[in-house]
Amino acid sequence: MPSPSFVRTLVRSPQAGLTGVLLVLWGLLALAAGSHQDPLGGGTVNNFLNAHTLIQMATDASGFAIMGVGATIVIISGGIDLSVGAIYALAGVAMAMVLRAAGPLPPVAAFGLGLAVCLGVAVTCGLLNGLMVVGLRVHPFIITLGTMWILRGIAFVMSRAESILVPTSLTAVAKASLGLGRSLSPVPLLAMCAVTAIGAVFLTRTVAGRYVFAIGGNVEASRFSGLPVARSTIGVYVISGLCAGIAAFLGAAFYGSATSSDANGYELYVIASAVVGGASLVGGKGSALSAMIGALLIVTIRQAIRTLHFDQNYEWIIIGGALIAAVVIDQGGTRLLTRLREAR
Amino acid sequence: MSAPAVRFAGITRRFPGVAALTDVGFDVAAGSCHAICGENGAGKSTLGRILAGIDRPDAGTITLFGEAVRFRQPRDAMAAGVAIVHQELALWPELSVAENLGMGRMPRRGPLVDRRALRAHAEALLARVGAAIDPDRRMGALSIAEQQLVQIAMAVGADARIIIFDEPTSSLGERETERLYAVMAALRAQGTTTLYVSHRMPEIFRLCDTVTVLRDGHHVATTPTAALDEAAIVEQMIGRRLEQFYPSHAAGTAGAPVLEVEGLSAAGGRVRDISFTLRAGEVLGLAGLVGAGRSEVARALFGLDPTARGRVRVRGLEATIRSPREAMALGLGLVPEDRKGQGLVLGMANRENGSLPSLPRFASRGVVDRARESAATGAAFAAMTMAADAEAATVTLSGGNQQKVVMAKWLTAESDLLILDEPTRGVDVGAKAELHAWIDRHAAAGGAVLLITSDMPELLNLATRILVLREGRPAGELARADATQASLLRLMSGLGAA
Numbered sequence: 001m002p003s004p005s006f007v008r009t010l011v012r013s014p015q016a017g018l019t020g021v022l023l024v025l026w027g028l029l030a031l032a033a034g035s036h037q038d039p040l041g042g043g044t045v046n047n048f049l050n051a052h053t054l055i056q057m058a059t060d061a062s063g064f065a066i067m068g069v070g071a072t073i074v075i076i077s078g079g080i081d082l083s084v085g086a087i088y089a090l091a092g093v094a095m096a097m098v099l100r101a102a103g104p105l106p107p108v109a110a111f112g113l114g115l116a117v118c119l120g121v122a123v124t125c126g127l128l129n130g131l132m133v134v135g136l137r138v139h140p141f142i143i144t145l146g147t148m149w150i151l152r153g154i155a156f157v158m159s160r161a162e163s164i165l166v167p168t169s170l171t172a173v174a175k176a177s178l179g180l181g182r183s184l185s186p187v188p189l190l191a192m193c194a195v196t197a198i199g200a201v202f203l204t205r206t207v208a209g210r211y212v213f214a215i216g217g218n219v220e221a222s223r224f225s226g227l228p229v230a231r232s233t234i235g236v237y238v239i240s241g242l243c244a245g246i247a248a249f250l251g252a253a254f255y256g257s258a259t260s261s262d263a264n265g266y267e268l269y270v271i272a273s274a275v276v277g278g279a280s281l282v283g284g285k286g287s288a289l290s291a292m293i294g295a296l297l298i299v300t301i302r303q304a305i306r307t308l309h310f311d312q313n314y315e316w317i318i319i320g321g322a323l324i325a326a327v328v329i330d331q332g333g334t335r336l337l338t339r340l341r342e343a344r
Numbered sequence: 345m346s347a348p349a350v351r352f353a354g355i356t357r358r359f360p361g362v363a364a365l366t367d368v369g370f371d372v373a374a375g376s377c378h379a380i381c382g383e384n385g386a387g388k389s390t391l392g393r394i395l396a397g398i399d400r401p402d403a404g405t406i407t408l409f410g411e412a413v414r415f416r417q418p419r420d421a422m423a424a425g426v427a428i429v430h431q432e433l434a435l436w437p438e439l440s441v442a443e444n445l446g447m448g449r450m451p452r453r454g455p456l457v458d459r460r461a462l463r464a465h466a467e468a469l470l471a472r473v474g475a476a477i478d479p480d481r482r483m484g485a486l487s488i489a490e491q492q493l494v495q496i497a498m499a500v501g502a503d504a505r506i507i508i509f510d511e512p513t514s515s516l517g518e519r520e521t522e523r524l525y526a527v528m529a530a531l532r533a534q535g536t537t538t539l540y541v542s543h544r545m546p547e548i549f550r551l552c553d554t555v556t557v558l559r560d561g562h563h564v565a566t567t568p569t570a571a572l573d574e575a576a577i578v579e580q581m582i583g584r585r586l587e588q589f590y591p592s593h594a595a596g597t598a599g600a601p602v603l604e605v606e607g608l609s610a611a612g613g614r615v616r617d618i619s620f621t622l623r624a625g626e627v628l629g630l631a632g633l634v635g636a637g638r639s640e641v642a643r644a645l646f647g648l649d650p651t652a653r654g655r656v657r658v659r660g661l662e663a664t665i666r667s668p669r670e671a672m673a674l675g676l677g678l679v680p681e682d683r684k685g686q687g688l689v690l691g692m693a694n695r696e697n698g699s700l701p702s703l704p705r706f707a708s709r710g711v712v713d714r715a716r717e718s719a720a721t722g723a724a725f726a727a728m729t730m731a732a733d734a735e736a737a738t739v740t741l742s743g744g745n746q747q748k749v750v751m752a753k754w755l756t757a758e759s760d761l762l763i764l765d766e767p768t769r770g771v772d773v774g775a776k777a778e779l780h781a782w783i784d785r786h787a788a789a790g791g792a793v794l795l796i797t798s799d800m801p802e803l804l805n806l807a808t809r810i811l812v813l814r815e816g817r818p819a820g821e822l823a824r825a826d827a828t829q830a831s832l833l834r835l836m837s838g839l840g841a842a
Contacts, residue, residue: 207707214700217689224648224678224686225701225753226668284691 014278017330018293025300033307048307055184057296057303059254062188063088063247065295067266068273069199070243072291075274076203077236078216078283079140083129085266086151087244091122092251092258093155096164107169114170118252119245125151126241130234140237148267155260163259166252174253188250192292195246199288202239212236216283273298276326297326347410349374349506349537350395355404357390363561364390365401370556370566372506374409377528377538379548379569382558382581383773391558392508392541396428397421408506427499428508429492437484441494442466444483445501469497473527489520496527507531508539513547525551545574557581560772582773598808599624601660602761602792603645608654610644611637615816618654622761627783627793629807633836637816638796639681642763645794646678647671658761672701674761677754681765681796683743687750690739694730695721697738697749702757724752729778744775751782760791767795768802780806800829814838 026048033048047053067084074081095118099110129147133140175185203209211232214222223229252258277294279286301322305315348371357365365387372378380388393399395406397415406413408424415421421428435444442463451461466479475493477486486494492512499507509528513521528538528551540552548555549569557564557580564580603622609615615637622628630638644652647665656663658674665671668678680686688697698721699706706717722734730748732741738749747767754762764783768776783806787793797803803810810827812819812835820835 201711205712206710207703207712208710210696210700210703210712213692214689214696217691218685220686221689222700224646224668224680226672227700228669284689 014287015290015293018277018290018297018326021326021329022293022297022300025297025304029300029304029307048303051181051184053303053307055186055189057299058189058192059185060302061292061295061299062192063251063263063266064269064273064298065192065292066195066247066250067240067243067270068277068291068295069195069288070240071270072274072277072279072286072288073199073203073212074140074236074240075271075279075281076216076283076286077212077233078219079133079233079236080144080271080281081129081237081240082141082144082267082271083125083148083151084240084244084270085263086148086155087122087125087241088248088251088263088266089258089260090125090151090155090158091118091245092248092262093159093164093260094118094121095249096166096252096258097159099167100164105167105169107167107172110167110169111173114166114253115249118249119242122241122245122248123238124241126238126244127234129241130237133237134230134233152260152264159258159260161260163257165257168256170253171256174250185254188254191246191250195243196288196292199291203286203288208232208235213284216285218284269295269298272323276323276330278330294326298323346374348372348407349376349409350539351407352391352395353405353407355391355394355401355406357387357394357399357401365394365558365561368404368558368561368563370563372537372539373554374537375532375535376554377532377540377552379540379542379552379555380558381542381548381555381577382564386558386581387561388541388558389510392428392510392539395421395506395539396426396508398428422502422504425503425505426508427495427502427504427506428510429495429499429512430510435483435495435498437482439483440480441470441477441483441486442479444494445469445479445498465501466497469501470494472500473497474523474530475527487520489523492524493527496531500531504536506537506539508541510541512540513542513544545577548577549574598626599790602658603794604655604657604660605645606655606657608641608644608652608656610649610652611640611816612651615640615644615813618813618818620811620821622792622794624790624792625787626808627787627795627806629803629810630794630796630813631803631810631832631836632813632819634798635815636813636836638813639765640816641813642678642680642765642794642796645671645763646676648678668701672757672759675759676761676763677701677757677759679747679750679754679762679764679767681769683746683750683770687753688738688746691737693735694725694732694738694741694749695734698724698734698752698756701753705757720756721752724755725749727755728752728782742772742775744771744779747771747775747779751779760786761794762786762791763794763796765796766798768797768799800832803827803832804829812836 030046030049033046035044035046038045067088071081071084095114098117099114102113105113125147129144132138132143136143174187176187177184178186180186203212211222211227214227215229215232219229248263251262273295274286274291275281275294276297277287277290279291298319301319302315305312305318350372353369355365355368368387368391380391382388390399394401397418397420400416408426413424415424436447445466446462451458451465463479470477470479473493473496475490475497477490477493483491483494496507512524531538540548542548552569554566555569555572555577556566557577559581600623601621602624606619608618618641620628630641632638640649643649645656645665647667647670656665663674665674684690689700695718699717703712706713706720718734725734725748728748728751730745730752732745738746741749751767768779771779780802783793783795795803795807804827808824810822810832812821812832814836819838822831
């Protein structure tokens with residue numbers, strides 16, 4: 001039985017509004033989705049509220065959420081990273097090519113080498129972004145817009161636009177059922193939760209995380225307080241790259257292949273996740289947990305279109321409208337809360 | 345008698361944590377020049393902003409020429425004939441003067457802007473305020489004085505009946521100030537009512553026929569200028585607190601040299617040949633007019649100026665300070681001039697601001713120990729008599745409490761060599777006294793302070809010695825016993841030694 005103070009903390013937490021919206025949406029979907037007969041067990045199964053659909057949604061959301069945590073950290077620092085989709089593609093392609101060149105390997109070796117290449121490439125790309133943002137003194141929007149095309153171009157040229165298969169030992173890990181039903185694979189879901197938790201601890205508990213907030217809140221005051229502004233700024237792009245690398249590894253392993261057109265346009269879904277989660281594009285504000293919830297919200301809306309049998313051609317229109325609506329509602333709620341607090 | 349140009353009644357405006365104005369009411373006679381004065385934070389600018397529709401009162405009414413008005417935005421005020429001239433505001437800095445003046449009423453020829461008519465319109469308006477400014481110049485390229493003239497031309501063009509001047513001369517030279525006075529006199533001759541927000545006595549006596557004094561957001565008095573003298577206005581502005589303003593000093597004995605500076609040059613050579621010694625237990629004042637290079641010295645010492653050259657010794661040891669980090673490692677702390685821009689991350693909690701320079705002290709392996717952080721910043725806030733909640737966002741605090749948070753940053757970092765740049769600017773009287781008392785205690789406890797301030801009484805009362813700068817060069821040094829307001833002014837302005 002949760003104590004009243006725990007409930008109060010939950011309701012007052014900054015994620016309360018967003019989580020509420022998500023839960024209401026899920027409830028409505030479960031009610032509206034209808035149900036079907038389970039062909040095996042025979043019982044009635046809700047078309048939305050079933051293990052398959054939910055884990056499928058979590059899998060879809062995991063890529064956005066993992067990169068969204070990185071994007072949130074960048075956005076809190078006052079920057080932006082448009083190159084995450086391209087980093088994803090390049091890291092995935094590089095990993096697949098190295099593994100192909102290495103030939104047959106024992107499963108553990110293939111896994112280790114793949115992970116090292118994927119994360120190594122992604123971190124290098126992030127480092128490059130960070131060094132250019134700090135060294136060239138050009139707005140990160142421009143730098144990462146440039147590297148977005150450059151990195152995807154490198155992936156394209158390198159792979160000759162081929163789709164490259166990755167060893168099945170990777171897929172076995174990414175799709176492991178971990179004791180759940182045979183066709184259920186919770187690994188992406190768990191990875192998403194782990195990255196979010198680490199991101200949340202980084203932002204709220206560490207010195208480096210506090211510096212990210214300070215720099216995004218007021219870079220001049222941070223300089224006057226002796227903070228390592230350049231190092232922190234480079235660091236956030238490295239983190240963003242790392243997150244893209246983790247997402248790329250999971251994606252390539254899960255789907256069994258990598259191509260240079262992977263994650264095309266993901267940067268906008270990722271930024272949308274962070275912003276729906278309440279990260280301020282001006283900097284100084286945001287949360288890792290909210291970014292994950294933001295990603296879940298976007299994926300839920302996509303899922304709703306399928307579950308409710310809307311015409312899929314309307315997907316973009318609906319997502320665009322929902323994005324604006326979510327942020328407006330969130331801002332309205334924040335303003336209302338502030339007013340209530342001041343009134344007290 | 346005709347209706348007053350402006351009647352304020354019961355105007356109240358609260359900001360989070362402070363009441364900027366409380367129940368302010370008075371009349372401004374039509375065609376008069378009416379001064380609104382008071383100390384920093386007295387609420388005079390807020391009142392001007394409310395009349396101009398930039399800010400909205402929480403309560404109270406404004407009546408213009410007998411007609412009640414309610415402004416929701418600056419546009420409404422303009423439509424009612426109220427214009428404001430700010431001290432620094434380049435409306436659209438990337439557009440030309442003519443475009444700035446024509447904004448909102450662009451003359452057209454078919455679908456296009458009639459550039460010739462636009463230029464002619466601008467020339468006519470500029471001529472009416474006697475400004476010789478080329479309408480084709482970029483607004484952002486004008487001096488502040490010229491920008492003000494363009495703003496006045498804009499007000500004239502909008503047929504403003506009431507013009508508010510918000511501390512218009514604070515960044516003007518003497519000749520520019522004279523020009524502004526001439527324009528104001530001309531406006532008055534045309535029957536325009538002017539509200540003059542300022543705290544400069546000579547100007548008030550020269551220009552205004554009525555003076556309203558505000559103190560801590562309250563209306564003190566509205567009096568014809570003829571019935572007042574300078575001392576009377578000062579008394580109204582400061583009130584009863586004038587006597588107990590400054591603490592008596594614990595006559596601390598100066599200890600060993602803490603900071604020795606020899607031949608310091610900074611700001612790319614605009615500041616040169618600065619040498620001084622600061623000893624433990626001393627408050628060394630750094631005086632000078634605006635632009636004399638005082639803040640540049642502070643930035644150079646704190647490692648914020650890559651062009652800084654010269655020898656610096658800290659506690660007898662040769663030091664090269666290339667970054668604030670290195671300065672902090674030597675025990676230096678800087679309370680910068682621009683509190684909100686450079687001193688604080690306003691959106692953060694007070695605790696987070698307080699620990700910003702010293703956060704690694706409260707962390708093990710990169711993870712912050714919240715309890716230790718809270719304890720240390722809490723102790724610093726208590727020592728500074730900072731009254732607000734440690735977890736409140738710093739943006740909600742009054743200027744005085746915000747400044748105490750900045751000071752607490754260095755207290756938490758255990759810096760004993762403090763550079764304080766205008767530490768009491770925009771701070772209310774009570775907080776000012778508390779800050780002064782703290783500076784005194786810090787020195788008495790063996791700390792060292794380099795005090796930069798434009799507040800003469802503050803300088804004369806707190807500093808053990810005073811180094812005067814003029815145009816980036818040392819102009820002289822005075823011991824406390826020899827320093828008077830007159831002798832300092834002479835050194836600062838270059839009129840020869842006392």
